[in-house]
Structure formats: C-alpha cells, structure tokens
Amino acid sequence: MADPRRRKLRYAYGPYAGGPDPLAPPFDIRSAMDQIGRDVMEGSSPRQALQELLRRGLEGRRGLDDLTRQVWERRRDLQRDNRLDGTLQEVRELLQRALDAEREALGNEDSDDARFREMQLDALPNDTGGAVRELNEYDWRSSEARQAYEDIRDLLGREMLDQRFQGMKQALESMGSNATPEGREALERIHEMMSDLNDLLEHHAAGQDTTDEFREFMDKHGEFFPENPQNTDELADLLAARAAAAQRMLNSMSAEQRAELMELSQQAFGDPRLAQQMARLDAQLQGMRPGEDWQGSGRFRGDNPMGMGEATRALEELGQLDNLAEQLSQSYPGARLDDIDLDALTGMLGEQAGVDARTLAQLERELQRQGLFERAADGTLLLSPKALRRLGQSILRDVAEQLSGRNGQRDTRRAGAAxxxxxxxxxxxxxxxxxxxxxxxxxxxxxxxxxxxxxxxxxxxxxxxxxxQRTRAAVALLVDTSWSMVAEGRWVPMKRTALALHQLISTRFRGDALQLVTFGRHAQSVELGELVGLEGAYAQGTNLHHALLLAGQHLRKNSDATPVVLVVTDGEPTAHLEPDGEAYFDYPPSPHTLRATVAELDKLSGMRAAFTFFVLGDDPRLAVFMDDVARRVGGRVVTPTLDGLGAEVVADYLKRRA
Structure with a gap:
C-alpha cells in the first residue's frame, strides 16, 4: 500500500509570474550597449560613452554621479550640523561648577585662609587650559568642587584615548574615576600598552623583524584593538589614519581653541605621561606614514558640540568621504570601478549604495569580458564588431517595429521572387x-x-x-556628413540608418554587397565602425559628385549584382571633385558643380542603377533639385521624418531587391 504522505508530494512547473525574475542578471547588457551606442553616434568616444553610462547608471541602479552627490551631501551635513569644541565646552562647564561650589564653601567660612583662597580663585588665568593647570595643586575645600575637577581630568584622558582607540572611552567610563583603585589599575594598563606600542613601532621603523614582538603585543594588549590587525604594518595603518584625523581636527580649530586644548591635554588623568606617550606616538606615525593627510582641515559650523573622540571620527569620516568622492569620480589615470571601497561606501551611504556600485563594476567587467570593446593600435578604445552587431540588432528591431506599425501598409511581393x-x-x-x-x-x-x-x-x-537565392544587390548608401547634418540634429538618425541597413544585409542578405560612403567637402568609403564613431566637424561643402564616383567604383566591382544607390542628404550639391583631386566649393551651387554631379548620375543610370533620394529638411531649392534629378534617372524621392528615416531606407532596400 502506498504511503499517503507520498501522494501529497506533487509538483507543478510553469513560467515564473511573481514579479521580476530573481535569477535575472542585475543589469541589461543590451540596454547598456544601446546607451553607449547612442553616445558614440552623437560624437563621444567609446571610452567617454562607457564612462557616461557608468555616471548615469542603469534603470533601477544609481550611477556614479548620484553616488558622488550623496557623498557630498553627507559631507555637507556633517560639517553643517556639528562643531569641534564639545570637549572644551564640557571642560568649561565642569570648571565653572567646581569654582562655584568652592566659592560657596569658602563663603561659609569666616577665616583669613578662606579669603586668601578666594583671591587665588579670582587670580586664575582667563583661558580654561591655564586655569585647570593652576588648580592642579589647589587644596579643595568643597568635595563637590574636588569631584568636578577630577571629572575634568578623567574627561580629558578618556577623550584623548577615544581619539585613537576604538571603544576605549566606554571601557574607561565603566571602570569609574581615576581616583578609584579600579580606575588607577586601568590607567596603569593603558600606560603600559602605550609604552609597549611605541617600542614596537620604533623597532619596526628601524627595520627590525617585529613578527614575534607584534604577536606578544597583541596577546598582551589585544583588548585595546578590536579591529584585530594581523601585523605591525596593519596596526600602523590603523593608528596613522586616526592620528592624522586627530591632527586635522586640531587644524580645524581656531588658534585659541587649539592652544587651550593642547594645554588641557597635559592634565589628562592628572598624569603628564599620557600626553607624552601620545606625542611620541604621533611623531613615529608621521614618520612611518607621511602619505596620510596630516595638514588638512575642515570647517564645522553647526550647533552640535562634539567631543575630541567624536570630532576626530568626524574628521576621519570626512577623509573617507573625500577618498570615496575621488574613487567615484574615476578622473585619475588608470581609474577602475574596482578601486571603489565598497565596505566604506556601504558604511557611509547604506547597503543599497554598495549594491549599486558593485553592479556598475560588474557591468564594466561584463562589457569587457564579452569583447564589446577593442583597442586600436594607438591605444584608443573602439567598439568591437560584436558591439556593432548588437547595436545594429537593437536598431533594426526598432525599425522593424516602425515598419510593422504602418497604417495597414504592406509590401506585395510575387511568390517565389527569392x-x-x-x-x-x-x-x-x-x-x-x-x-x-x-x-x-x-x-x-x-x-x-x-x-x-x-x-x-x-x-x-x-x-x-x-x-x-536568384539575385544579389550591390548597394551604395551615400550619407551626407556636412555640418548642417550635425547642427540640425540629423547626425544620429543618419548613423542609426546606416547601422540598421548594415545589420539587415549582413545577417539576412549576406550575398549583397554594401558600401558606406560619407560626403562633406570630400567623400570617402568607410567601414561601419568608422561611420558610427565619426565626429561632426565644421566643414563647408556637400560633395555628392565625389560620393557618386565612389559609388560607381563599388557598383563596377560587383557588376553581376543589381545596382542600388541610396542617398541621404539635407543640402544641394555645393562641391565637386576637380581632375587634380581637389574639391571645389561654392555657394550657391555653381553650374559647374551641378553639371559634374548630374553627369555622374547619368553614368550610374547607364549602369541601370536604381536611385532613391532621402531628402531631410524643408529646403525648397533642394526639393526642386532632387525632383529634377529623380525624374532624370528614374529614381524616387522620399522625405522622411528623422524618426522614420531608418524605416524608410530599410523598406526601400527590401522593395528594390524583391
């Protein structure tokens, strides 16, 4: 008998219909190539187009520009909302509390000693650091005042350690005041750690092998370093970054604040040894890591006072934000998206920022891996034939949609024509x-x-x-590259048209021979990649005569094929080629230029070439000229919209070869 529990385990498989495909890649290569191709056709180099794509980002993913903007906003908010004198402010408040309590206690005494002590308090220096120093040997009458003064020294010590050692301030606060046995014991451990640390760094800077010494140091003092550095170099990197941030914090303060804080540091824990060890540590770290930013500063103008440790971390965060901004800018030589510190980016801007940056890096690697770019002999980055094919496929797909969307129009071809x-x-x-x-x-x-x-x-x-296949065609696509094509926004539609036709012929009609010819002041036969990457340049002249000469060479090379000439232009012929190879230009068109152009059209007509002229713009002189030459050679004139140019050229080609 079958187990009834087995009968319940039935599965059905079908298409996933629960939203975006969870197994889909995080980016669309085809969409990315479309964007890169559009920028290249508008005149950007492939490298510029790739960088622009990474700056803009992809659908649903922020680009480098958005991430950089968020970095600068975080930096602005940090400086706008905070100020650096939190420790000074707290010390001043504690000092005032101590003085008020002491004066109250002295006021209740009727003695010469009490009056003398009041005079001592009145004669204290005006600056907080000097006042705290002068009170170091003062015999407090008030226990409340004595405690407030001890709190000042404990605060200064904790803040100094908090600048350099993560979590130290909280650990010391849990142990109580330096006046307690526990506090004194903790302070002695810190003094011992600082002395051992300075000895370790000194030996390492002298070139000694500190592997064993570092291991012994971490076994003894590892509790002070939750980051768990693995060797002396990592420890020096960690400490140098914080020491440099502490120095930048001092640099960011006013001269008075800086002098006051340096004076107060000597009173940390009521023991000058900590300040001495800190000074020794800073000197060693500056010598070992001169590349850190020891001279920088930041302008803080907010209302939230930060303690020394908090302020140092804020300066450290500013440094990290500056590094991230530079990494995201990708403006330095040899920049790569893999340079971006994803952990720092995630920590500063959140998990999604790290995901977006990682996706962009994956996209860059995937574009390179798939061979969509190649390097020319001079080192410049070019679109590879594979990239051009992908771009052509996308554009041809758009053209196909335009053709299928025509209002009931369709070609009626004879059955068996192929x-x-x-x-x-x-x-x-x-x-x-x-x-x-x-x-x-x-x-x-x-x-x-x-x-x-x-x-x-x-x-x-x-x-x-x-x-x-019974017939093949020899097709010459002549495209106008004069400045008016750029100025009037016809540059990219012209290139898209060439890409669509090239893609169609190279994939569906491989027997056909396509020649691309550009014509401005001169004409030249070009490969598809050259045309796609061609930049618009200001040059006068529309040399259709020269273009027709090159078209004739192509048709004669393929004399067994049906000759087809497709011309895309927005201007009358204003230049022709002289026998010496120089281009003659004149505007309005000279009769000599018109005669030379018409003569070459007649030659091609004698080869039974089928002509179609795609006229862009609404120049009445051009319309008259094209109508005249079309009647002369038995050709057609088409006046497409810019969006419809590609569809018209492809449809005309299909009709010609049917």
Whole structure:
C-alpha cells in the first residue's frame, strides 16, 4: 500500500509570474550597449560613452554621479550640523561648577585662609587650559568642587584615548574615576600598552623583524584593538589614519581653541605621561606614514558640540568621504570601478549604495569580458564588431517595429521572387519574404503550449520555406556628413540608418554587397565602425559628385549584382571633385558643380542603377533639385521624418531587391 504522505508530494512547473525574475542578471547588457551606442553616434568616444553610462547608471541602479552627490551631501551635513569644541565646552562647564561650589564653601567660612583662597580663585588665568593647570595643586575645600575637577581630568584622558582607540572611552567610563583603585589599575594598563606600542613601532621603523614582538603585543594588549590587525604594518595603518584625523581636527580649530586644548591635554588623568606617550606616538606615525593627510582641515559650523573622540571620527569620516568622492569620480589615470571601497561606501551611504556600485563594476567587467570593446593600435578604445552587431540588432528591431506599425501598409511581393523552394525550413527573421511553412509553424506552437505557454501563436513559432537565392544587390548608401547634418540634429538618425541597413544585409542578405560612403567637402568609403564613431566637424561643402564616383567604383566591382544607390542628404550639391583631386566649393551651387554631379548620375543610370533620394529638411531649392534629378534617372524621392528615416531606407532596400 502506498504511503499517503507520498501522494501529497506533487509538483507543478510553469513560467515564473511573481514579479521580476530573481535569477535575472542585475543589469541589461543590451540596454547598456544601446546607451553607449547612442553616445558614440552623437560624437563621444567609446571610452567617454562607457564612462557616461557608468555616471548615469542603469534603470533601477544609481550611477556614479548620484553616488558622488550623496557623498557630498553627507559631507555637507556633517560639517553643517556639528562643531569641534564639545570637549572644551564640557571642560568649561565642569570648571565653572567646581569654582562655584568652592566659592560657596569658602563663603561659609569666616577665616583669613578662606579669603586668601578666594583671591587665588579670582587670580586664575582667563583661558580654561591655564586655569585647570593652576588648580592642579589647589587644596579643595568643597568635595563637590574636588569631584568636578577630577571629572575634568578623567574627561580629558578618556577623550584623548577615544581619539585613537576604538571603544576605549566606554571601557574607561565603566571602570569609574581615576581616583578609584579600579580606575588607577586601568590607567596603569593603558600606560603600559602605550609604552609597549611605541617600542614596537620604533623597532619596526628601524627595520627590525617585529613578527614575534607584534604577536606578544597583541596577546598582551589585544583588548585595546578590536579591529584585530594581523601585523605591525596593519596596526600602523590603523593608528596613522586616526592620528592624522586627530591632527586635522586640531587644524580645524581656531588658534585659541587649539592652544587651550593642547594645554588641557597635559592634565589628562592628572598624569603628564599620557600626553607624552601620545606625542611620541604621533611623531613615529608621521614618520612611518607621511602619505596620510596630516595638514588638512575642515570647517564645522553647526550647533552640535562634539567631543575630541567624536570630532576626530568626524574628521576621519570626512577623509573617507573625500577618498570615496575621488574613487567615484574615476578622473585619475588608470581609474577602475574596482578601486571603489565598497565596505566604506556601504558604511557611509547604506547597503543599497554598495549594491549599486558593485553592479556598475560588474557591468564594466561584463562589457569587457564579452569583447564589446577593442583597442586600436594607438591605444584608443573602439567598439568591437560584436558591439556593432548588437547595436545594429537593437536598431533594426526598432525599425522593424516602425515598419510593422504602418497604417495597414504592406509590401506585395510575387511568390517565389527569392527563388524556388529547397525543401528546408528555418525560423523567420526580420526581412524574410519567403512563404510560411504552415506545418512547422503550427507544430512549434503546439510544442510551446505543451510547456505551459497559453498563447495561441507567437512570432517565434513561425518557420519559413527556404528558397534558392536568384539575385544579389550591390548597394551604395551615400550619407551626407556636412555640418548642417550635425547642427540640425540629423547626425544620429543618419548613423542609426546606416547601422540598421548594415545589420539587415549582413545577417539576412549576406550575398549583397554594401558600401558606406560619407560626403562633406570630400567623400570617402568607410567601414561601419568608422561611420558610427565619426565626429561632426565644421566643414563647408556637400560633395555628392565625389560620393557618386565612389559609388560607381563599388557598383563596377560587383557588376553581376543589381545596382542600388541610396542617398541621404539635407543640402544641394555645393562641391565637386576637380581632375587634380581637389574639391571645389561654392555657394550657391555653381553650374559647374551641378553639371559634374548630374553627369555622374547619368553614368550610374547607364549602369541601370536604381536611385532613391532621402531628402531631410524643408529646403525648397533642394526639393526642386532632387525632383529634377529623380525624374532624370528614374529614381524616387522620399522625405522622411528623422524618426522614420531608418524605416524608410530599410523598406526601400527590401522593395528594390524583391
């Protein structure tokens, strides 16, 4: 008999429908490449485009700019809300409490000694440090006053240690006053630790092997170092960072405050040994770690008074924020996102900031790993052929959506125009004009439904009947690169058009031969990567004549193919090529330039080339000229919108080769 508990363990599998895919990568490579490609086409170098992407961030992820802004806001708030004289203020309050209590006690005495003591109190220096120093040997009449004075010395000692050793202040507070046996015992342990620490650092600075000495030191005094450094160098790094922050705190105070605090430090715990050991430690650390910021300062102007330890940590935090800002700026030579201290970033700005920065670093590594960039011989970063293909796929997909969205328009091609059926089938791709294989398409749909997908028919189900290819085309795409194309916002649409056509031909019509030709003052045949990365430059001239010469060379090289010439321009021909190779420019167009251009059109027309002129803008002179030459060579004139340029060129190409 079957176990009834087993019958309950039934599982069903289906598409995940509970929100974003938890297994999806944290970034979209395709979207990233689209953004990089757009910036490159607008004139940025690939490196600049990559940096701009990292600065902007991705959908749902903050970029470097947002993280940097948050760093500076944190820095601003820290300086705006706080001030550094908290310890001085607390000492002044304790001193005033001690003096008030002592004067009250003396006022209740009727003796010459009491009057003399009152005179002593009245003669105290005006500065707090000098007053505390003068009272070091004073014999207090009031127990409350004596306790307040002892509190001053304990406070100063705890604050000095809190500047340099994490958690020391709280530990000492739990042990009570220095006047108690426990407090005195704790203070002696601290003096011993400071002496051993200075000896260790001195030996290490002298080049001695301190491995064993460091181990003995940590076994004896490890309680004072919860960070658990692993060697003397790590210990020196830790202490130097805090000592430098303490020095920056002093630098940030006024000269009077600084002098007052230095005077008071001699009274820490009523024992000058601590100040002496601290001075020795600072001198050694400055010699061992001169690269720390010992000279910096910060301007604090808030209302919240901070103690010495708290103020030192604030200066240390400012230093960390400055380092993070530099890391996030990526403006120094050899900068990498892996340079960013993710632990510090998370500690300062929260967990999400660390996640965002880590995602950007992963994106940068993934783009490099997938080979989407390559280096030219001169070391510059270029988009790789793989990146150009991905960019072309994305743009061609947009073009396909535009074509499919036309108001009921569709091409009517003769069945079998591409050749006789071979008997094989393959998945449909954009640009295919062959007939569907109905049996294979329906079978694919049923197989998909069996996996749980409820859609009746999807484009991914479609398979077409492969046919023999009967014809091939030689296509020359001539694109205007004169300054007006840049100035009027036609630069990027022109490049997107070239990318879409190149992607279509290289993936669906591999037998066709495409030549890209740019023309400004001169014309030149270019590779796709050159065109995509081409920067707009101010140069007068629209040399269609030269471009047609290069198109003719391409068509003659492929004389067995159907010749197709596609021209994208926004201006009349204003330049032509002279026999000596120099370009002649004149505006308005000279009759000589127009005659040379028309003559070259006639030559290509004699080769039975099919012409389409894509006219951008609304220049009436250009419209008249293009209408005239189109009638002369039997071509077409199309006046697309900028958004529709790519779709018009691709549709015209498909129509020409059908």
């Amino acid at each position: 050749g006789d059926a071979t008997g094989a089938t393959r998945p449909w791709a954009f640009g295919d004009t062959e007939a569907w294989s109905v049996p294979r398409t329906l079978l694919n749909a049923e197989l998909r439904k069996a996996s749980g997908d409820t859609r009746k028919l999807d484009v991914t189900d479609v398979e077409i009947v492969e046919t023999e």
